[in-house]
Each structure stands twice: as structure tokens, then as C-alpha cells.
Amino acid sequence: MVFSSMTFLMFFLPITLLLYFLNERIRWRNGILLVASLLFYAWGEPVLILLMLVSVGVNYVCALGIERSASAKTMQKIWLIVGASASMIFLLYFKYGAFFVNSAADLLSLSAHVAEKKLPIGISFYTFQVLTYTVDVYRGKAKAQKNPARLLLYVSCFPQLIAGPIVQYADVADMLNARSSTPVGFSEGARRFAVGLAKKVLIANICGAAVEALHPADSAVTMSVLGAWYAAGMYTLQIYFDFSAYSDMAIGLGKIFGFTYKENFNYPYISGSVSEFWRRWHISLGSFFRDYVYIPLGGNRGTAARTVLNLMIVWSLTGMWHGASWNFILWGAYYGLLIVAERFVIGRKRWERIPYAVRLPLVLLLTVWGWVLFYHTNLLLGIRQLSAMAGIALTEQGVTLATLSDPLALAVVRKYSVFPLIAMTACLPIVPLFRKRFSGQWTEVVSYAAATVLLLLSLIFLIGQSYNPFIYFRF
Amino acid sequence: MKRNNGFFILTMWWFLLTAVIGGLTFFFTSDKERISQRENRILQNRPVLTWSSFQSGEFSDQFDTFLSDSIPGRDFLIDISNKILGSFSVNTAEDLYYMDTSQKEAEDFVRSDDDSTVTGTSDKDAVTGSQTTTISDSDAARFVDDTAYFWLLKNDGTKDTVYRYPKENMMRVADNLEKYAALLPEDGNVFFVTPPPFPTLARRFSQSGGYYSGWESTLTDNMNVLTSDKIKCYNTLQILQPHILDGEDLFLYTDHQWNIHGAYYVFSEIISSQGLSPTPFDEYDYRVNKTTPDAEGHYDTFPLLYSLAPAKNMVVQQVDQKKEIPLMRYEMTSNLAFLSGNRTPWRILQTGFNTGRRALVIGDCFNLSFTPFLMPYYDEVHTTDIRYIYFRKEQLGTTLADMITRNSIDDIYIVYSEANGVDSQTLLSALDNNLN
Numbered sequence: 001m002v003f004s005s006m007t008f009l010m011f012f013l014p015i016t017l018l019l020y021f022l023n024e025r026i027r028w029r030n031g032i033l034l035v036a037s038l039l040f041y042a043w044g045e046p047v048l049i050l051l052m053l054v055s056v057g058v059n060y061v062c063a064l065g066i067e068r069s070a071s072a073k074t075m076q077k078i079w080l081i082v083g084a085s086a087s088m089i090f091l092l093y094f095k096y097g098a099f100f101v102n103s104a105a106d107l108l109s110l111s112a113h114v115a116e117k118k119l120p121i122g123i124s125f126y127t128f129q130v131l132t133y134t135v136d137v138y139r140g141k142a143k144a145q146k147n148p149a150r151l152l153l154y155v156s157c158f159p160q161l162i163a164g165p166i167v168q169y170a171d172v173a174d175m176l177n178a179r180s181s182t183p184v185g186f187s188e189g190a191r192r193f194a195v196g197l198a199k200k201v202l203i204a205n206i207c208g209a210a211v212e213a214l215h216p217a218d219s220a221v222t223m224s225v226l227g228a229w230y231a232a233g234m235y236t237l238q239i240y241f242d243f244s245a246y247s248d249m250a251i252g253l254g255k256i257f258g259f260t261y262k263e264n265f266n267y268p269y270i271s272g273s274v275s276e277f278w279r280r281w282h283i284s285l286g287s288f289f290r291d292y293v294y295i296p297l298g299g300n301r302g303t304a305a306r307t308v309l310n311l312m313i314v315w316s317l318t319g320m321w322h323g324a325s326w327n328f329i330l331w332g333a334y335y336g337l338l339i340v341a342e343r344f345v346i347g348r349k350r351w352e353r354i355p356y357a358v359r360l361p362l363v364l365l366l367t368v369w370g371w372v373l374f375y376h377t378n379l380l381l382g383i384r385q386l387s388a389m390a391g392i393a394l395t396e397q398g399v400t401l402a403t404l405s406d407p408l409a410l411a412v413v414r415k416y417s418v419f420p421l422i423a424m425t426a427c428l429p430i431v432p433l434f435r436k437r438f439s440g441q442w443t444e445v446v447s448y449a450a451a452t453v454l455l456l457l458s459l460i461f462l463i464g465q466s467y468n469p470f471i472y473f474r475f
Numbered sequence: 476m477k478r479n480n481g482f483f484i485l486t487m488w489w490f491l492l493t494a495v496i497g498g499l500t501f502f503f504t505s506d507k508e509r510i511s512q513r514e515n516r517i518l519q520n521r522p523v524l525t526w527s528s529f530q531s532g533e534f535s536d537q538f539d540t541f542l543s544d545s546i547p548g549r550d551f552l553i554d555i556s557n558k559i560l561g562s563f564s565v566n567t568a569e570d571l572y573y574m575d576t577s578q579k580e581a582e583d584f585v586r587s588d589d590d591s592t593v594t595g596t597s598d599k600d601a602v603t604g605s606q607t608t609t610i611s612d613s614d615a616a617r618f619v620d621d622t623a624y625f626w627l628l629k630n631d632g633t634k635d636t637v638y639r640y641p642k643e644n645m646m647r648v649a650d651n652l653e654k655y656a657a658l659l660p661e662d663g664n665v666f667f668v669t670p671p672p673f674p675t676l677a678r679r680f681s682q683s684g685g686y687y688s689g690w691e692s693t694l695t696d697n698m699n700v701l702t703s704d705k706i707k708c709y710n711t712l713q714i715l716q717p718h719i720l721d722g723e724d725l726f727l728y729t730d731h732q733w734n735i736h737g738a739y740y741v742f743s744e745i746i747s748s749q750g751l752s753p754t755p756f757d758e759y760d761y762r763v764n765k766t767t768p769d770a771e772g773h774y775d776t777f778p779l780l781y782s783l784a785p786a787k788n789m790v791v792q793q794v795d796q797k798k799e800i801p802l803m804r805y806e807m808t809s810n811l812a813f814l815s816g817n818r819t820p821w822r823i824l825q826t827g828f829n830t831g832r833r834a835l836v837i838g839d840c841f842n843l844s845f846t847p848f849l850m851p852y853y854d855e856v857h858t859t860d861i862r863y864i865y866f867r868k869e870q871l872g873t874t875l876a877d878m879i880t881r882n883s884i885d886d887i888y889i890v891y892s893e894a895n896g897v898d899s900q901t902l903l904s905a906l907d908n909n910l911n
Contacts, residue, residue, distance in 0.1 A: 006542035007535070010497025014490045044532035183483035190486035206560070418563045448482050455489055457559070463543050464553035 001043040002162075003193075003249045004200050004462060012040065013253075020257065026178055030153055033257060040158040041121070048120040051090045056152050058086035059130045063137040063144040063151075076138060083134040091127045094119055099324035116324075122162035124321055128288055129155050133169035135292060142170045150176045159253035165264035165284035168291070172259060179258035189255030191451045196248025198454035199241045201461045203423050207238035210416045211375075214409060222395055225402050227409030228388035232368050234416065235375050237423045240269065243282070262287075269367070269427040272359040273351055274338040277367060285321070289314050304344060311343075312336045322374070327382055331373040338366060497542065504545040518544040625671075625692040625712065625893075635687075640694055640897050648897050649701035651906040655887050656705040658876055663885045666745055667698065667708040669896040670715075670733050670841050689716055694897060707748065714744050727775045729766045732810055732892075735778055738845040745888075746852070754851050759783065767808045779803055779812050780847050784827030788814060791821040793872040794881075803847075813843035814858070820871040821878065822858040826850040833883055837861060837875075837906075838890030845890055857882055861905045862895060868909055875909050 001008050016036040020029055042049050062083030069075035098116040105112050133151065136142040145151040154176055160167050214223070214231035223231065247264035254261045264284050271277035278286050294314045300307045312333065319332015342351055351359070369386065376382030387394045393402040435443055501521075509518040522528065522537035529535070546552065621642050626634035656665045695710035702708065715725055715737055725737030736756075743753040761778035768774040780803070788802040802824070804812045814822070817840050828851050835857040836842050836849070842858060849856050860866060861875070868874055879887070895901040 001535070005539045006497070006546075007539045010493050010500070010542060014494035014497070017490055044535040046530055183480060187482035187486040190489060191482075194489070422563070444482065448485060452485065452489070457556075459493070460552045461556045461559075463546050463549055464556050 001040050003246065003253075004197060004458075006462065007043070008040075009459070009462075012036070012043075017256070021181070029257075030150060030176070033157060034149055034153045037153065037156040037158040037161060041156060041161060045121055051094075051120055051123070052126055052156060053152070055087045055090060055127065055130050056155050057148070059083040059134045060145070060148045060151050062086070063134050064146075066134070066138050067144040080134060080138045084131060087127045087130045087134075090120075091123055093117070094123060096320070096324045125166055126155050126161060128166050129169070132166070132288065132292065136168065136170045142173050145173070145176070157254075157257075157259070159250045159257070159259070160261060165247055165250060165261055165282075166288050167261055167284070168287070171262065175259050181256065181258040185255050185258065187448070189252040189257075191448060192252030192255065193249050194252075194451040194455040194458070196245045196250075196252060197458045199245035199248060199426075201458040202454070203426065204238050204242035204245055205461070206416070206419060207234045207241065207423060210234045210412055211238055213412050215375075222393040222402060223385055223388040224404060224406040224409050225388060225391055226405040226413065228385045228402070230409060230413055230416075232372050232375075232385065232389060234420065236269075236368050236371050237420060237427070239371060239374075240265075240427065241423065267427065267429045269364060270360070270429065271363050272356050273348075274335065274342050274363060274366060275348075277363060278335070278339070285318065289318055293317060308340050308344065311340055315339065323377065325377045327373050327377055327379050330379065331370055334370055334373060496546065499547065500542055500545045504541075509544070623693040623697040625694065626690060627687045628689045628691060629686065630688050634691075637690075638694075638893070638898070640697070642697075644898055644903060645694070645697050645701055648902045648906070649698060649706075651902065651910075652702055652706050652889070654907065654910055655879070655889075656703065658879045658884075659705065659887065660885060663705070663887075664749075665706045666886065666888045667702075667706060668711055668741055668745070668845075668888065668890045669694070669893055670711045670737070670741065670890070671893045689720060698897075707745070709741060709745060709748075711741050714741050727766065727777070727810070728773060729768070729775050730810060732840055733844065734775070735780070735844045738841070739848060742845060742848040751852065754783070754848065762805055764805070764812060765808060766810075777810075777812075777844075779805055782827065782847070783851055786827045786850060787823075787825040789823045789825070791823060792870070794878075797823070810840060810843055814846060817843060817858075817860050820859060820866050823882075824850060824856040824858070826853055826856060828852070828854060830854055832885040833857065834886045834888060835859070835879060835882070835884045836888040836890055838888065839892055839895050839901075841892045842888075842890040845888075849888070853885075855882070857884065861909050862901050866905070866909060874911050876911050 001012060003009075016032070019032045019036075023029055023032065038049060041052065062079045065079035066076045066083075069079065094117045098114045102113050104110075133142070133145075133154065137144045145154070154167075154169060154172060155161075157167075211231055211234045214227050214234070244265040251261045251263070262284060264282060266280040266283065268277050268280035271280055294310055297310045297313060298306060299310060302310075315332045315336030316329055317332065318335070319328045319330065322328040322331070342348065369389075372385050372389070373379075373382050376385065384394050388402045391402050393400045435447075504521060506521055509520075519537055519540040521541055522534050524534055528537075543549075623640040623642075623645060624634075624636055625638040625640075626636055628634055652665050652667060656663070659665070690712055692710060692712045695708045695713075698706075698708040715733075718736075718740060719725055723736065724734065725740070726733050739753075739756055746753040759778075760781040762781070763776050764779050766775040766777065782802055786802050787799055789797045789799050791797050800815045802814065804815050806812075811817070814824070824846070830851075830853055832853050833855045834849055834853045836846050837859055838845070839860055839862065842860075846856055846858055857878070859875070859878075871878070873881075878884075889902075889906075891899075891901055897903075
């Protein structure tokens with residue numbers, strides 16, 4: 001189920017809220033939330049829920065095993081390996097199995113290829129969450145959860161189940177046992193949810209329609225320079241508003257139910273460096289890789305060469321996490337190289353001496369190029385679009401100059417001429433600045449009035465919108 | 476504190492209101508078939524919950540579509556959202572036309588390609604590719620050996636490729652057509668027609684300001700070489716070309732489909748090539764309808780034929796459950812007026828003629844304005860659309876092969892637009908998957 005679906009908005013959410021707030025005891029509330037979360041996941045994929053249950057079940061046992069073998073380090077390691085393997089094996093099989101086999105077959109010129117498996121929704125997110133639980137228990141950062149239903153609730157809690165943010169167990173362990181839902185938390189959470197819904201329906205979906213129009217069905221078309229740039233720009237807006245919208249809705253829903261989730265986005269498109277961009281973009285994923293991969297690898301504590309290696313491993317894995325496809329690996333490696341260059345070739349201090357007005361567009365440009373790689377799972381098409389952006393048309397017949405514009409691109413640009421300006425403005429931290437400048441009750445009144453209008457508009461737009469998938473669902 | 480309570484009550488009302496709207500929609504929506512003339516489609520009825528539909532995810536998709544299709548005041552709300560969107564753009568009527576038609580074409584591709592039952596098909600990018608490049612005459616002569624092309628001809632004598640058709644795709648479609656031909660009696664034929672959706676021509680030709688002089692396609696030549704004599708392939712692009720170049724309107728402007736005149740030209744060619752005389756267009760009585768205006772107020776007019784003989788139109792469910800529906804919906808303002816729309820899974824037109832022959836038309840919405848012309852030549856004309864969004868063997872209760880033999884079909888017409896054509900899963904896979 002998706003947050004921006006009629007079923008969710010008109011039935012699932014109101015009924016869940018009603019049942020949840022009818023009971024004050026945490027056991028009941030957890031029970032209702034758990035049943036709702038399982039239904040939320042099963043809606044459309046009832047069988048694949050078994051994978052999540054198995055993964056949680058094995059890790060529940062393993063974490064208890066880790067805790068009970070406190071004095072036997074080897075035994076703890078074995079429990080950890082069993083738990084981690086049980087989670088990762090599903091991810092590897094469903095997400096990467098076909099990719100690895102087919103890539104190996106291509107490399108060895110074998111004809112045997114396997115078909116890709118249907119990817120269980122949200123498997124990348126919940127696998128990482130289960131992993132953080134077992135690892136946190138192993139590290140002594142959290143106590144093993146004695147109640148399997150609470151552990152299952154941590155993993156399956158519907159606000160963050162499918163597309164994050166990736167919630168680390170240690171951050172919510174206490175909230176699973178006791179939390180309070182207040183009227184203020186309810187209204188603030190609802191407002192955040194409405195804003196997220198509006199970002200998705202009123203901005204991301206419209207940007208997505210423009211992107212679809214510019215990447216027509218006859219997808220090997222050599223794009224004009226204008227079409228290639230506009231498609232890249234609109235996708236840059238779409239992916240930000242799409243994913244940050246989901247995070248907003250997740251955080252808002254969490255707040256309604258008494259959970260406090262960490263922020264996942266912090267206006268990434270105002271970043272003055274690539275590393276800053278990644279401190280502002282998908283923060284929970286960055287934190288996961290930092291805490292569970294980069295630091296265990298040695299982080300930056302070794303030689304420069306070792307740090308570079310660690311960075312490249314982490315960024316390649318970050319790319320791979322997004323999908324079993326070469327474009328994602330390349331996209332991750334691209335960021336790895338940029339961060340290495342920023343840190344070791346240019347040097348952070350030297351980079352920061354460059355005026356922000358110069359750094360900002362440079363970082364944005366690098367980001368837009370990155371999104372082109374990210375968009376095309378067919379690497380050749382990504383390269384073609386990047387070439388078109390550089391004015392070069394790559395065709396099977398050879399290399400020619402790309403045309404500057406084409407009628408379709410012009411039509412799309414004119415149709416979406418005002419709209420991207422609004423979207424770009426919404427990428428800036430105007431709301432926080434406004435709230436800082438005009439704090440007070442009336443600001444709150446205005447914000448709730450605006451949220452009400454946005455919610456209404458979102459519902460109206462949802463009725464006629466056929467373009468509604470969340471991009472991050474496929475990860 | 477009071478204000479905080481006020482915010483709480485306000486936000487609670489948000490959820491309460493959505494629940495009320497959802498409840499009203501769910502409980503008070505009629506189970507009768509509803510048609511959106513604005514969107515040219517049949518709206519989703521309340522889905523039936525079964526384990527298989529729930530397990531496959533079909534129920535959840537249908538339920539969500541049902542809710543958004545059934546919201547009270549839906550058309551009004553869609554108008555509002557369109558007006559808001561329109562106010563944020565500086566597009567011209569021509570832009571809207573480009574956008575709308577290209578999106579519709581893309582939707583067709585998405586629908587036809589999104590067939591989860593199909594794996595291991597050829598690379599779509601290589602299949603549906605289009606590129607602006609110059610093809611030499613020697614390249615043009617390569618057909619059958621590897622690739623067929625649909626080109627737009629430039630005034631300077633060079634060509635722009637609009638579509639490429641790899642040989643493996645053509646061979647696969649040819650094989651599929653042969654399987655259908657094998658089910659027909661000795662004098663039966665498969666007629667293969669793939670009309671171009673208007674955007675293909677419009678985007679590249681009609682609006683090019685004289686940059687192009689015409690077009691040509693080598694697809695039909697290839698297909699004729701790859702298929703037996705029982706299969707007749709028609710080059711619709713070539714048939715329609717002189718008429719379009721003469722300035723005739725053969726496509727709707729508010730939709731991506733051909734109009735009745737475009738359909739008639741192709742029908743006439745097919746019938747003439749069989750040594751028969753096409754019924755003259757002016758023998759038909761018709762009523763002229765207007766299409767629903769688009770966002771800019773533009774509309775098409777289209778003649779809606781009256782049958783030459785008393786005819787019946789029946790929807791067939793589960794092999795033999797028949798339900799009569801109107802032959803034409805004269806009150807309708809879209810292409811769905813023809814044959815009462817593309818309703819599934821199977822249709823039978825009892826034509827009122829006695830010719831001793833029966834035909835089956837397998838096609839998308841392009842068949843709607845084409846099929847009525849076939850009626851004087853057959854006792855019965857059956858129709859179906861095998862795209863997965865319309866057709867499931869389970870719904871029909873049997874296979875296409877069984878229906879073809881059970882109904883003693885003599886001729887089969889395959890009428891799928893380019894978007895659902897040789898490079899789509901419709902003809903590459905669904906045609907084969909649904910046969911047996």
C-alpha cells in the first residue's frame with residue numbers, strides 16, 4: 001500500500017487511528033499497530049510477508065543468543081553471523097541473485113541466464129533495520145528484545161516499513177516499550193504528513209510526468225540538448241520531492257503514533273560540497289553505512305590509501321543498495337570518486353575557500369549528472385543522455401551533433417515553465433527561515449491553514465493522477 | 476493550549492472527512508457499469524475479493540482504482556486540478572496537443588509492455604528505439620536480413636528513423652500469426668494491420684513545417700516475406716499516406732486514434748485485395764457526434780454509423796454467458812460510442828447478413844471504428860483484445876484457440892496500433908500466451 005493511495009487515505013489510516021486511540025494501554029496500541037502494519041505490507045504482496053517474518057524470527061533468536069552468550073565472544077560472533085546471514089540471504093537472492101549470475105554468465109560468455117525475481121517491497125529497508133538490531137545487541141548498544149511482537153513491530157511499523165527512513169533499533173527501543181501520543185504530537189504529525197503528501201502529489205508526480213514525457217516510449221531516441229537537460233533537471237526535482245515526501249509522511253505518521261524518527265533530508269540541494277550533500281540527503285542510509293560499514297572497515301583511521309579504499313567500498317555498496325544494476329554501482333562509485341577527490345585531491349579547506357556562489361552550482365551540476373546515471377538502468381541510455389547534454393548525439397550510426405531542441409521538448413518546457421520555479425523555490429529552506437523570523441501562534445495558524453489547503457489540493461489531484469509510484473519503493 | 480487543541484481538532488477532522496468520503500464512495504457507488512467519456516474508458520467497478528485476486532495484488536490495484544474512479548463529483552474535481560495545472564504553464568494549444576498525444580502513446584506502450592508474465596523478451600530499448608539519423612539507400616535494402624524501419628522522408632532526400640524492428644521480433648510475431656492461421660479453414664486468412672498512432676506522425680511530420688515530405692515503412696514487406704500466404708499484411712502507413720498528404724483528417728485530434736475515414740481506407744484496401752467490393756461509405760447512414768472537448772475546448776466530430784442490417788452486439792463471459800448491449804452508443808462523445816466500447820473478454824456481433832463466414836477481430840481501440848465495416852461480409856464478427864489489462868483466459872473460461880474453433884472462425888483480423896504492435900508484448904507474447 002502507498003501513502004498516497006485512496007485506500008490508505010480513506011480507509012486504512014482513519015480506521016487504524018481510530019482503533020489505536022481507542023486504547024490507551026501500550027500493549028493494545030502496539031498490537032493494533034502491528035496488525036495494521038502487517039496488513040499494510042500484505043496488501044498486494046501477502047505471501048512475501050513470510051520473508052520478513054522469517055528474517056525477524058531468526059534475528060530475534062540470534063539476538064537473545066548473543067545476549068545469553070555474553071561471556072563467550074566466539075559464540076556471540078556465530079549468533080551475529082547467523083542472524084546477519086538470515087537477513088542478507090533474502091536480499092541477495094531476490095535483489096542481486098539474477099544480477100550476479102547473469103553478470104558472471106556474460107563475463108564467461110555463457111548463455112545461461114536467469115530471470116530476475118520479483119523484488120519484495122521494502123526488502124532493502126527492512127533488511128537493514130533487522131541488521132541494525134542484531135548488530136546493536138552484539139555491540140551492547142541495545143538490549144535484546146524479549147517480546148518478539150515488539151521486535152516485529154520495530155521492523156514492520158508501517159510508517160517507515162517500505163521506504164524508510166532506516167530506523168536504527170537503538171533509536172526506538174525505548175519507544176517500543178513506552179511512548180506517549182499527545183494532541184500536539186498528533187496535529188504536528190498530521191501537518192507533516194499533509195506537507196509530505198503535497199510534495200509527492202503536487203510536485204513529485206508532476207515532475208515525474210514531465211520526465212516521462214521527455215523520455216518517450218521510443219526510448220532510444222537521441223534527445224535534443226534542451227530535452228536532455230530539462231529531463232535531467234526535472235528528475236532532479238522529482239527524486240528529491242518524491243523521496244523526501246515519503247520521509248515527511250513517515251516522520252509525520254510516526255509522530256502521530258508517538259514515535260520520533262530522525263530527519264532523513266535537510267535541504268540537500270543547497271549543499272556547497274558533495275560530502276555536505278550526502279550529509280543532507282537520505283541521512284539514515286548515510287548513517288547506516290557510516291556506523292555499520294565504514295567505521296567497522298576502519299573508517300579514516302588508517303593510511304590515506306586505506307581511507308580511499310574504504311570510501312570506495314562504502315560508496316559502491318551504497319550504489320548497489322539502490323539496485324542490482326550497473327548504473328547504480330557506477331552512480332555509487334561516481335560519488336565515491338567525487339568525495340575522494342574533494343577530500344584528497346582538492347582538499348576540504350581549499351574547496352571551502354571557493355565562494356559558495358561558485359560551489360553551489362558546481363555541486364548541483366555534479367548532482368544532476370549523477371541523477372542521469374541513476375535514472376537509466378540501461379547504462380547506454382544514460383550515457384546517451386549525458387552526451388546529449390554535452391551537445392553530442394550518440395547513435396548506432398556514429399557520433400553527430402545533437403539538435404538544440406525538438407518540438408516535444410519545447411512543448412514540455414512551455415507546459416512546465418512556471419512549475420519548476422516553484423519546485424526549485426521549495427528546495428530552499430524558506431519555511432524554516434520564515435518560522436525563525438515570524439515565530440508565534442499566528443505562524444502556526446497560517447501553517448495549519450496552508451496544510452489544510454495542501455491536503456485538499458492533494459486529494460483533488462490524486463483523483464485524476466495515474467502517475468503515482470514512489471521511486472524508492474523499488475529499492 | 477486552546478489553540479493547540481484547535482489544531483488537534485482540525486487535523487482530526489482531516490482524517491474523519493477522508494473516512495466519510497471513502498465510506499460514502501464505497502457504500503453508495505452503483506455496481507452498474509460506468510463510463511468516463513472524458514477519459515474514454517470504462518470506470519472500475521467494485522472489485523470482488525478472492526484469494527487469488529488478493530494474492531496477486533490485483534484486488535488492491537482494482538480497489539484503489541475503484542475508489543478514485545467513484546469519488547462523488549470526480550469529473551468536476553479533475554477539471555479543477557487540470558485548471559490549476561494549466562494556470563502554472565504557458566503552453567499553447569499546439570503544445571497541449573503534443574503533450575497529450577505523446578503521453579497517450581506512452582501509456583499504450585507502458586500498458587503493452589508491463590506484462591509480468593513475460594520474461595526474457597528482447598531489449599525494449601533496442602526494440603522501440605527511434606533516432607534521428609541518416610539512412611543510406613543501401614541500408615534500406617537490408618530488410619529481412621536484420622532490421623525493418625519506419626522512416627520519415629526529409630525534403631533533402633535523407634530519412635529519419637522513427638521505429639526500428641529487429642528481425643527476431645518480426646519472426647516471433649510471424650510465428651505467432653502462423654499459429655492462428657493454422658486454426659483456420661483452408662480458405663481462411665489472417666489479416667494483419669498495425670495503424671500508426673497519430674503522435675508518431677504528428678510529432679515528426681504534421682508539425683514539422685514542411686521539413687518532411689512523407690514516410691515509408693519496410694515492416695510490411697518483411698512480414699510478408701516471413702509469413703505464409705494465409706497471412707496478409709497491410710502497410711497502413713502507405714495506404715493512408717496519400718490521403719494525409721492531401722490534407723484529409725484521418726485521426727482524431729482529441730485522442731490518439733484514427734477516425735472512421737482512416738479506418739475505412741484500410742478496410743477498403745483489405746476487402747479489395749480479396750477481390751471483393753468495399754461497401755461505399757455513402758451507403759451508410761450515420762449521425763455526427765462531437766467528442767468531449769479537451770482542456771482547451773477543442774473537439775472532434777465523428778460520424779457514428781447505423782448498421783446496414785439488423786445487428787446484435789453481445790458481451791460473452793465464461794464461454795457461453797452472453798449479454799446483449801447496444802451496437803452503438805449514439806449518445807456518447809468518444810470513440811467508445813462504436814460497438815459500445817472495447818468491452819472484454821469477448822464480443823459477438825451478429826451482423827444480420829448471411830454470408831456463411833465468421834470473422835474474429837483481435838485488436839485495441841483502433842478496431843472500434845474499423846470493425847463495423849466488416850459486418851456486411853460476415854454472419855458474425857467476434858472481437859477481443861488480448862492486452863493483459865483487458866483479457867484473462869480465466870475470465871473467459873477457455874483459450875483463444877478453443878474460442879476460434881468453437882465459433883468456427885474463418886478469418887482473423889489483427890488490428891493493433893503501432894504502440895501495441897510488432898515490438899510490444901501484445902504481439903510478441905500475449906498473442907502466443909493466450910492461444911492455448
